[in-house]
C-alpha cells in the first residue's frame with residue numbers, strides 16, 4: 001500500500017484529483033469507480049478545476065458508483081444520484097449514458113444488483129476506484145462482518161453508519177436503513193484503488209486498516225491484499241500510524 005500523508009484536506013483532495021486526471025489523460029476511455037460522502041467533495045471540486053483547464057475530457061470515460069440508498073429516488077436531494085450530478089457530472093462533458101449508479105428504487109433489487117455487476121464486467125472492469133472509509137471500517141456500504149466474496153448486493157446499514165450519515169439528513173429517522181452496494185469482491189477486482197480519509201475521527205480506523213489483522217470485522221483491512229492501493233490521508237487521519 002502506498003501511503004501519502006497530505007498537509008491538509010485541500011492537499012489530500014488535490015493529490016487525489018491529480019491522480020485521477022492522470023489516469024484519464026493516459027487512458028481517455030477509463031472506467032472509473034466513484035464514491036460519495038463528505039470526504040470526496042473537495043476531490044470533485046479539484047477534479048472539475050483540472051477539467052476546466054482543458055487538459056482532458058470525460059467524453060469517453062465510463063463511471064460506476066459504489067452505492068446508492070435503497071428507496072431513494074434519483075431526484076431526492078440525499079440520493080447519491082443527486083450528489084454526483086451536483087458535485088461532478090453537471091460540470092463536465094461526460095455522456096450521461098456512460099454514468100452508472102445503482103437504482104435504489106428498482107422493483108427487482110436482486111436483478112438490479114446482478115445487472116450492475118454485469119455492466120461493470122462488460123465495460124472491462126474498473127481501472128481506478130475511489131474509496132472513502134467509514135469510522136467502522138466500511139468501504140462502499142460493506143459493513144463489519146461482510147462476506148469478502150460478496151458482489152453487488154443489498155446491505156443493511158449499521159447503526160454507526162446511520163448515525164454518521166444523519167448529518168446529511170434533517171433527522172436520523174430519514175436515513176434509509178439499507179442500500180445497494182458494490183461488494184468487496186467487486187471492489188477488489190478494480191485495477192487501482194485510491195482511498196481518501198480526512199480528520200482525526202478517521203485516524204484509528206486507518207491505523208487498524210494498515211496494521212491490524214485482515215478481518216471481515218474491519219472490511220477495509222482486505223485492501224492489504226490488493227496490489228495497487230494508494231491511501232491519501234490528511235495529517236489528522238494519518239496521526240496514529242508510523
Ligand code: PGA
Pocket residue numbers: 036037038039040132133134135138139140
Ligand atoms: P464520509 O463517509 O466521507 O462522509 O466520512 C465515508 C464513508 O462512509 O465511506
